[in-house]
Amino acid sequence: MLRYIIKRLISLIPVIIIVSIMLFALTKMMPGDPAKHMLNPGLKLEQYEAAYNAMRIKLGLDQSYFVQYFRWVGNTIQGEFGWSSLYNRPVKDAVAEPMQNTIILNILVIILDLALTIPVGIYCAVKRGSIFDRFWQVFSLATYSMPSFFVALSLIFFIALKLKLLPAGGMPITAYGKDFYYYTSWLKYMLLPAITLVIIGIAGTIRYVRNAMLDALNEDYIRTARSKGLSEKVVIYSHAFRNALIPISTIFIWTIFSLFSGAAITETIFAWNGLGRVLVKAVSNRDIQLVCTMNLFFSMLSIFSNFVADLTYGFIDPRIKLE
Amino acid sequence: MENKPVQENAARNSDLKKAGKSFASMLKRLFVREKDYMSILEEEALQTPGKTIMKNFFRQTLGVVGLVVFILVLCFSFIGSRLNPIDLTYVETSLRNIRPSQNFLNYPKELVREGVKQVSSGISFSLGLSEKGKVYVWGAEPSYIMENYSTPVLKIPQEVRDNEIVQVAAGDRFALALDAQGRLYGWGVNNFKQAEVPDALQMRLSRKKVAEILGGEQYAAVLFEDGEIFVWGCTMPNQLNKAVPEGIQGRIKKAVAAPMNVILLLDDGTVATIGIPSNTVATVPEELTDGSVNVVEIAASYRAVMALDDKGKLYAWGNMDHGVLDIPDYDGKVVAMDAGKNNFTMLLDTGKVVYWGADHFGQLKMPAGLEKQKVTQIYTDYFQNYAITEDGAIRAWGNKGFVFGTDEQGRDILTRIIHGGRISLTVGAIAVVIEVIIALIVGLSAGFFGGWLDNALMRLTDIFMSIPFLPIAITLSSIVVGKVSEMNRIYMIMVILGVLGWMGLARLVRAQILVEREKDFVLAARALGVKQKNIIVRHILPNVFNLVIVNITLGYAGSLLSEAGLSFLGFGVAPPTPSWGNMLTTAQSTAVIEYYWWRWVIPGLFVFIAALSINLVGDALREAMDPRASEK
Numbered sequence: 001m002l003r004y005i006i007k008r009l010i011s012l013i014p015v016i017i018i019v020s021i022m023l024f025a026l027t028k029m030m031p032g033d034p035a036k037h038m039l040n041p042g043l044k045l046e047q048y049e050a051a052y053n054a055m056r057i058k059l060g061l062d063q064s065y066f067v068q069y070f071r072w073v074g075n076t077i078q079g080e081f082g083w084s085s086l087y088n089r090p091v092k093d094a095v096a097e098p099m100q101n102t103i104i105l106n107i108l109v110i111i112l113d114l115a116l117t118i119p120v121g122i123y124c125a126v127k128r129g130s131i132f133d134r135f136w137q138v139f140s141l142a143t144y145s146m147p148s149f150f151v152a153l154s155l156i157f158f159i160a161l162k163l164k165l166l167p168a169g170g171m172p173i174t175a176y177g178k179d180f181y182y183y184t185s186w187l188k189y190m191l192l193p194a195i196t197l198v199i200i201g202i203a204g205t206i207r208y209v210r211n212a213m214l215d216a217l218n219e220d221y222i223r224t225a226r227s228k229g230l231s232e233k234v235v236i237y238s239h240a241f242r243n244a245l246i247p248i249s250t251i252f253i254w255t256i257f258s259l260f261s262g263a264a265i266t267e268t269i270f271a272w273n274g275l276g277r278v279l280v281k282a283v284s285n286r287d288i289q290l291v292c293t294m295n296l297f298f299s300m301l302s303i304f305s306n307f308v309a310d311l312t313y314g315f316i317d318p319r320i321k322l323e
Numbered sequence: 324m325e326n327k328p329v330q331e332n333a334a335r336n337s338d339l340k341k342a343g344k345s346f347a348s349m350l351k352r353l354f355v356r357e358k359d360y361m362s363i364l365e366e367e368a369l370q371t372p373g374k375t376i377m378k379n380f381f382r383q384t385l386g387v388v389g390l391v392v393f394i395l396v397l398c399f400s401f402i403g404s405r406l407n408p409i410d411l412t413y414v415e416t417s418l419r420n421i422r423p424s425q426n427f428l429n430y431p432k433e434l435v436r437e438g439v440k441q442v443s444s445g446i447s448f449s450l451g452l453s454e455k456g457k458v459y460v461w462g463a464e465p466s467y468i469m470e471n472y473s474t475p476v477l478k479i480p481q482e483v484r485d486n487e488i489v490q491v492a493a494g495d496r497f498a499l500a501l502d503a504q505g506r507l508y509g510w511g512v513n514n515f516k517q518a519e520v521p522d523a524l525q526m527r528l529s530r531k532k533v534a535e536i537l538g539g540e541q542y543a544a545v546l547f548e549d550g551e552i553f554v555w556g557c558t559m560p561n562q563l564n565k566a567v568p569e570g571i572q573g574r575i576k577k578a579v580a581a582p583m584n585v586i587l588l589l590d591d592g593t594v595a596t597i598g599i600p601s602n603t604v605a606t607v608p609e610e611l612t613d614g615s616v617n618v619v620e621i622a623a624s625y626r627a628v629m630a631l632d633d634k635g636k637l638y639a640w641g642n643m644d645h646g647v648l649d650i651p652d653y654d655g656k657v658v659a660m661d662a663g664k665n666n667f668t669m670l671l672d673t674g675k676v677v678y679w680g681a682d683h684f685g686q687l688k689m690p691a692g693l694e695k696q697k698v699t700q701i702y703t704d705y706f707q708n709y710a711i712t713e714d715g716a717i718r719a720w721g722n723k724g725f726v727f728g729t730d731e732q733g734r735d736i737l738t739r740i741i742h743g744g745r746i747s748l749t750v751g752a753i754a755v756v757i758e759v760i761i762a763l764i765v766g767l768s769a770g771f772f773g774g775w776l777d778n779a780l781m782r783l784t785d786i787f788m789s790i791p792f793l794p795i796a797i798t799l800s801s802i803v804v805g806k807v808s809e810m811n812r813i814y815m816i817m818v819i820l821g822v823l824g825w826m827g828l829a830r831l832v833r834a835q836i837l838v839e840r841e842k843d844f845v846l847a848a849r850a851l852g853v854k855q856k857n858i859i860v861r862h863i864l865p866n867v868f869n870l871v872i873v874n875i876t877l878g879y880a881g882s883l884l885s886e887a888g889l890s891f892l893g894f895g896v897a898p899p900t901p902s903w904g905n906m907l908t909t910a911q912s913t914a915v916i917e918y919y920w921w922r923w924v925i926p927g928l929f930v931f932i933a934a935l936s937i938n939l940v941g942d943a944l945r946e947a948m949d950p951r952a953s954e955k
Contacts, residue, residue: 014782015782015785015786015789018786019786019789019790022786022790026795026798026799026802029802030798030801030802031801031802031804031806141935141938141939141942142935144938145880145884145931145934145935145937145938146931146934146935147884147887147888147891147904147927147930147931147934148888149887149888149891149907149923149927150923150927150928150930150931153907153910153911153916153923153927154927156913156916157916157917157920160913161913161916161917162917168913168916169913258791261791261792261793261794262791262792262793264793264794264797264892265793265888265891265892268892268911269911276793279794279797280797280892283797283798283801283894284801284893286801291798294794295791295794295795295798298791298794299789299790299791301791302788302789302790302791303789306785306788306789
């Protein structure tokens, strides 16, 4: 097992290196001058010239791309991500709060996702061809074709503006201190973006759960279990579902990781100060170092998620030998 | 290894020409039946795969519905954009945020029955006054949300209904009515208090009789019978708040409103203006001011003025945009004239109507049969024209309204949906083509050649797989901005979408080749002594291509949605070129979402319908190609 993990990790190294080179090239191609962004624009012309050159040297912009790349890699490994010109503080600090917001939102989305898709998926598979199954088939195809902004705007229109049940967007306010009301308001502000993300993601997940369950139900051991005279409940939940969990677990791992960057549109519409929204803002404001760090983070996350999905597969399914 | 010969053979067979030929014949065999003569039984047995798929496909209602809807959407965008060309530079901000409507010219029948006394139009609505003194209003509500103290212009106040009205006037987005007792009422957009009567005016109204009421651009004016004019509302930017000069006030016979000026006809037949003193409207021709000509009638469009003297001669001045100063030839004597925003209408003593100027909304498309009728009155305002014929009927032409409403710049959403569809559907299609080409090259060469090439290509796929789509697409798009022209930017979006989306299909193609290679029918073919080349081309590739076709359709829906998302965030197709995504960019504030819902519902629905219909087709195709799938 350990040998497999190490082997996989080693095979990831070239991927990580090539991805980092691509991201570095992308960053260098971005318009804007990082040295200029970091200077005080109020400086006088002659002071500005000197300060600009000093800043370029400090940032290492005067050196070759080759040197710059290794400097960047070195800094990144040491946790030194540079300066965000948009937030006017280190990238690390600028990203901390959005990261927390995104994670909180993701947890809610995953809980809602699990609570909805697994029962529905199982039920659809068991009652294959029923009206319930057909409804969810059509529903999932419809949500699969729906642009996320359309879902978000519709929810704002009906739930926030017409029924006035939830706020149309924004973040909880800390102005009155962190009392009980503050913590409940988190849920209030999170609910609409979370529902949006669930609706968008639900289509693929329900289909996936349903198909995984169907595959499991078609296995020989299910026939064996039934012929032993086990009750249908035991057959479905104890035999079929446990086996269907193997593919289901991978899709949930992917969902968790994809929510980090994939929620940019939803976060932007609901003004939820998460990573996706910060990324959109950073790119629009040409905050090169912030963009670079976030892209690197998202890429590493995606590599890591594939790695974790592979490993869980091996952990859960004893039939798969990880050699 | 059992499959070694396949690989070797394929590798040896690298002659491009040969490969191309066999590829073409494979495609042909997929869809066209071979021409060899066959007995009935043979023919029954040997249906071409393409035909089988078609048959299976058309058995599925949802798939057929999807196909029909998608073809309709295609026709709507591609044929529609030919029939309905777009002028990207034309904006008409006064028409902003108008809800879907087609009733701008739908005057009520009661008005005709009671006899038309007067018609006056605002930007999107018209007021009608009947001989009985009743006021009617029709059309659509102009944009008034978020303007202070405004009331809907389509809702006539109770006092106006209760009293006998003798004169009405429509401003751009408000309305005025004067009753028989000399009381003045106003309603509609009131952001400059143009729809309410100021105290100073109230005092005058109680003393003097009103000759004429005027609705201008966010300002209103009253002309009294003693020749005094009173202007209120938005009078700062157009300098109408300045006192009317001594020699003019008290001598005014008629006044017409332009946005920056009021043009006045004085009692000695000369023309004067108040308001901005230096613009082209205010530079009145000399003969009209020195008393050598006796002017009897004036009319003002947005930036041009016409005057008629007692000898029937016409004088025109102002800005010549839209050809408003090019008076056409006509036969007869002018008895009345009126002006829309950028067009003029004249009524001749023969009962004929002459008109010229801008034609953005069909202002110059006169209703059929009007030239045979004798017209007694004409009313032209903004984009609406009304002619009252001898027998009391109303004939209307001009802006009928907007089926899908207008956006924040007053652009017709229908036109933008049509042209946006053309862009969005094209971008999505080409992105998919790029995707499929890359996927096929990578997937096929990895699957067939195997070995180190397979390894290298799969690592490359891994690398691209680990690139998060949205962040990198946004970053790439921001790099492209400013470096290339608008059109090239659209091409770049296609490339970005294509390059970031091929990995899944490439893996599928490779996996499918590996799976098919091990199948029994391949073994059987080999046992029968079929050549390796033929096994690949006739037995393996057709099975791979089914997969590709299904994925093209599903991928098309995906890239349509991706483009919409990118454009929505402002990183896709750049305005003013419309795309279904970027039409929603400005529709993110809650006020727009709630009150101007058509601005996001309609483009959003079109993306949804297009994507859904493509997905339905893709789903049906998948089931048609793999009948086993439907058993699930």
